[in-house]
Structures are given as C-alpha cells and as structure tokens.
Amino acid sequence: MNASIITIGDEILIGQIIDTNSAWMAQQLNLLGIPVRKIITCSDGETDILSALSEASSISELILITGGLGPTKDDITKQALATYFGVDLEFSEETYQQIKFLINKYNLKMTTGLREQSYMPNNAQLLVNKMGSAPGMWFDFNDKVFVSMPGVPYEMKYLMKAEVLPRLKVQFDLPAIYHKTILTSGMGESGIADKLENIEASLPPNIKLAYLPGVAQVRLRLTGRGNDEIKLRESVESIAQEIIAKLGVEIVYGHGEGSLSEALLTLLNEKKIKLATAESCTGGLVGHLLTSIPGASNSYVGGIIAYSNRIKERRLGVRPETLKSHGAVSKETVFEMAKGVIKHFEANVGIAISGIAGPGGGTPDKPVGTTWIAVANETHYYTQKLTLEGNRILNIKYSANAALRAARQFILKQYGNETDESP
C-alpha cells in the first residue's frame, strides 16, 4: 500500500508560504511503513481538488488532505469532498458545540463563516481537533481511506498524532521499513560515490542508497523494505557500518537528524572541552549554529564577531604587523585570532574564520570566496584555506560549516580519535 498527500491552497501556489506540512506528514507515514507515492498541491478551486482526489486515489489506498477548511469563502474542501463522494453536507451538532466552546474560550464572536464550519459531508467520521475550530474528517470510501485536516501546521500535527496515526496502525497491515541516514562532511558526492562503488554494487534489491547533498556536507540514506523487521534492521545497520568504515569517522560525523554543530557539541561535551569562536566573514553564524542546539552552553562559552580590523587587534590581540604584512584574510591572522579568543574567553579550543564573502572586497591575489580557517588549542593548531564560488550567503554558510567540521576533526585528532587520518 502507499499514500498520496494533497495540500490545498492558493497561498502555496503563489509561493507565499512554503508547504512544510507534507514533509512532516511524509516522515510520519514513512516511519509507519507507508511510503508516499505522490504529493500534489492544488488550488482552492473545485475542479482542481476533484482532479487531485481522482489522481491520488488511482495510485494510493490512503489519501491525506490538508487545507481549505477555514471559515472564509475561499475554503471549499468540504464541498469538493461531498461532491467527490456523492453525499450531502449536514449540520454537525458536535462540531458546532466545539466551535462555541472555542469562541467562548477566546472571547470571540460567532460569525456566519464560523457557523458554516459546522456543516460536514454526511459520510465523515469526525476527528476532534483540540487546537482549532475545524475538526478532521475520516472517510472510508471504495476500500480507500481519505483524511481531511486543517492546513494550520500545529492543528494538522495534533490531529495526525492524536487521531490519524493510531487509526492507520489499526486499519492497515503494514510491511516493515527501516531507514538509516549517515551524515558526512569533508568529501563531495562523487568522491563518496567512487569510494562506495563496490558497496553500492552489492546492495541487496530490497535496500537502496540515496545521496542527499547539502552545504559542505552530504547525507547518505539507506532504506530497506521487507517482512522480517529484525533481519531488515540488521542488514541495513550492517551496510551502514561498512559505509562508515569505508569513509572513516572524520568524514562521517553522525547519523539521523543531527547537524554538524550538534556533533561538535557532543564531542566537546564528551571531552570536557570549552570552545570559543572568533568570526570575521561568518559574522556570528558559527555561534548561531552552535547555540541553536539546546544545551550548547555546556561547552560553548561565546566568542567575538571581529568584523573590523581594529576589533581584531583590540579585542583579540592580533598584531598590527600581522594584519599589515599578511592581511586580514590570511593563515597568520586566523591563527592569531584563534589564539586570542582562547586567551580572552578562557577556552580550551578556539575557532577563527576570516574570508572575503563577496560581492566586493576581492583582489587578484585573494579573490572573493577566499576563506581562512584556524582551529587551535594551547599547544597545537590547524589551518585551512577554502576557495569558494558561491554568492555571499552561500560562502558564509559554507565557511561556517567547514569551520565546524575542521574543529571536529582537530578535536578527534588532538584529544583521541579512532582513525589515523589527519584533519
């Protein structure tokens, strides 16, 4: 069996909002072992909704629908569903009471639009929505299941968790599915593909490997399908171990949903290392990536955004001679920045980044996209030069991620590492 998702709403088709609902629903369905065959976004027009319903039900046994259940005139999902099922809309006392309850709770006024939300296709099983006025609706129709939910993300998520997913588990006899995502940084997609050629060639037919490239990183996703859940998990995990062994722990920084900053913080925490950052061209992004992770304060003490040369001298102790002879974007400057931030922030390890993000500021010698990274502790240091080709934002993001990766590799090397590779 498989599912299709229909998201209804002109606001998606004009690009006003990004459809995050379907990715979340797809994740949840996949975790249950229901693959998603197709996602369709259509307008609030009845013809388009009917055609999406026909298409989806021609390939899927489960059709999840979001959007178009609001109190305004452009929301016509219920009418379209009634037409599709060949039924009438009927007043639902249960829904009316829920709407009245919410209206009292939030001191609102009953409007015609809100009252009309109480009318439902008469074959709907109502799913109580504790987060809003429009209930979810479950339909059994022609041996298929249709579920309609509001498009507001937290209302949809509530209904999925509290009502839809538990019912799906009961209603369908589901095959086993197992995903494993391996997170890598420091090697490009095609370099990885070359290294994994033999492993890929000998994958069993029920296990697939996908490459998901990102900024300064590539995620590798193994997906296995089968009947024996325990065997499936074993074979996916064993292939994952082969891949990790082949690429090495300095390239593989984690698995699942983790980020580079999370992997670095975990490592810092394990080794009881305090980290500080001295950022020039990344302007605070490394700090932001680290502090986006809950608990960052255990290992990250803070840092300096040393955007001007004067600040590099005054607040980090970079020597004026260094800036004069080598420039702000140089190995020598990032080295002194990293050393300075360790000292002034009383940290064990310092990261420093200085670069020319663009569009201005490039020279023939140091074109836009030149970035220097340094990672240092009291006794050792590592520096790296990047030559980037993106726009300003991309150069900044790439530099920040490369700095996080360099810091992780430096710490693995200096504070204990499972491999022999140098950072």
Place this chain on the structure above:
Amino acid sequence: MNASIITIGDEILIGQIIDTNSAWMAQQLNLLGIPVRKIITCSDGETDILSALSEASSISELILITGGLGPTKDDITKQALATYFGVDLEFSEETYQQIKFLINKYNLKMTTGLREQSYMPNNAQLLVNKMGSAPGMWFDFNDKVFVSMPGVPYEMKYLMKAEVLPRLKVQFDLPAIYHKTILTSGMGESGIADKLENIEASLPPNIKLAYLPGVAQVRLRLTGRGNDEIKLRESVESIAQEIIAKLGVEIVYGHGEGSLSEALLTLLNEKKIKLATAESCTGGLVGHLLTSIPGASNSYVGGIIAYSNRIKERRLGVRPETLKSHGAVSKETVFEMAKGVIKHFEANVGIAISGIAGPGGGTPDKPVGTTWIAVANETHYYTQKLTLEGNRILNIKYSANAALRAARQFILKQYGNETDESP
C-alpha cells in the same frame, strides 16, 4: 497560460527535506504574471516521472522540473525526459567541457558518474549552470515549454534568474503586472488590517492587497494587473504611499526584497553611526543577519557572543551584583551589556539581547520565551521585554528580529525621525 511545477526526489516523499524550491519558483513565475496551477512531487521512478509530465502538460503550457540530475545512479530525470520526448541521450561536448573545467578548478577527479552527466536528451537546449556540473535543459515540445533544472536550491535559482526567466519573458506574451511589497515590523497582522480598513475597502478591482506574516514582521503586497503598464504602476505606487503614510515610518521599514537588517544598516550608514552587538540567547544571529548584507562593515564593527555569565562580566563589564540580583535575563543586565559593548567596541550604538530560548532554563518567574532587549548610545537607552511562545529556534529568530527593529526605532527617535511616535 499557466505553469505546473514538478519536483522529483524520494527525499521529499520520505519527508527528509522540505521542498522550498517550488515556493520560490512559484513566486518568480507569479511575479512575471504566470500563475501556477499545480505542484507535483513524485519519486525518482520513471513511471512516476512520466505520469507527472503527462498530467502537468495536460493543464499547463509551461512545465518546470527540478531534481534528479545528479551524478548518482538514483538520478534518472534525463532518461525519463528522453523517453517522454521519444528521443535519445547524446554526448554533449559542451557539458563535458564545463564539467572538466569545474573539476580542474576544484582539484577533483573525473568519475564515471560525472562523465555520464555529459549525456543529454538530443532535443535539449542547454542552459549553462555556473553553480554546478549539471546544466539546465530547455525543451520546446508540442507547443509547450519544459525546463529541467538541478534540485540544489542555489543552482536552480541561478538558472532561473540567469536563463529561464529572461527566456520566458521573450517566449510568452504576458499581461502587465505590477507588484509592490511594503515591509513592516512592530505591528501584528490584525492591527495593520484595522488601520488599513478604509484603504482596503476602496481598492480598485484590479489591485489586490495580501498580508504575508513572517517572524516579527508582516509584508504587505500590492498586486495590480492590467493592460496599461504606466497607469498600473502609478496607481499601485500611489496606494502604497497611502499605506506607508497611514502606518508610519517606524512600522514601515522598507519595500521590495529588503530585510530589517538591511534597513538598519542603511539608516546607520546615512547617520554615520557605528553599531556593535552583545548577544546572549541569540548567540550570533543578529551579527549574522547584519553581516549577510554586503557592505555591512561600513557601519557594523562587530560584537560579542556573551553566552556564559563569566563572559558577560569579563568581556562586557556587566557587574557581578547586577547578574546576582537581577539575573542574566533582566532589564538591568541587557542595559549594562549594551553599555559595555559600546565602550569595548568603540561604537556609537549597542544592541544587547538576553533571553531564555528553551526548551530548558525556564522558571515560574522567567518562563521559556522571556527575552530582554536593550539599545543604547552614550546618553539614551531603550529596553523591551518579549514574552515568546515558540520553540527554541523560533524564539531566537523572533528575538533577533525584534532587536533589529528596536535598534532601528531607537535610531529614528534619537538621530532624527520623520514621525512623532516613540519606539
């Protein structure tokens, strides 16, 4: 005429990545006056791609396709397109040379996968991709246009801007359309709607006003459609002026694609003010938002990420008594942080932010979501308390944007302002 968008990739159907490409493409098409009828996300399977192509071309004259052009085995978009058009794949010397150029530039090795990227359906017009190895492809087929682009967002955006949008303008006879987006911060959607009630009620039928809520800001987009381009522009611009006058310059911070950080930097530049930041809970995000704008170094000198209390004392001079009696998240602490960063960074104006982003760290007195902001110069200061309700990431983003807005309002008030409203 209208367009459909097809995004290809199992990674979207399992919910591993959120499809942001189609929202961006839909925006761009709408700005050109091409409405989007449907967005289809399908798997990397040939049957599914062929069926999506048939569906899209049955309702649209323009079909934009992203994804499935990478060098790995799971990328089969080109084969599917060749089957759909009934043509063969042919070696493209032009593409091969571009790949070789990129490989030399980045010191990579030629792989089988990369070499295979040089094969193209023989009816493709190649669109040079300066951001990666897979070119875009333009097909004229049965009086419809099909465009295939890589799924990597910056590659797709480059191709759209440099190649696809200019060609669409030439190829299709499009009606006149004029957009004006007014950027606001500091007033909620319903507050704005109340203020604009009369203006909205008297809009001519060919001009529409849309509310686009964001994090700590609301964008207002006027869209006019018609035949007389000059008149259309005049009437949209005149309504925009009415709206700006009604809301005031402290709420309206710009128009078009601008950001709050850009508006603040422009103002700082005009007034020749040097700004520094002292960030705790936002961990560098304010610095990152400012330094994402080219030329930020003219007005932004840098700042401190004072994540630990020790750093707040040592590097910003916040008094231990202040931290002890009022806590790190307090009016008194952010005031001293702002004063400290002005002094230590030799700036005219300082922004300070301290808050509890969550999920941990909240107390009954100061729950998760409590944030204090201060903006100060030598003689004046402004503080604000926020009580936020989002998750960690959202609280951080909201706090950073609110701080940028507060700084802009402070500067308008202290250094010359066109209105009387206080920040």
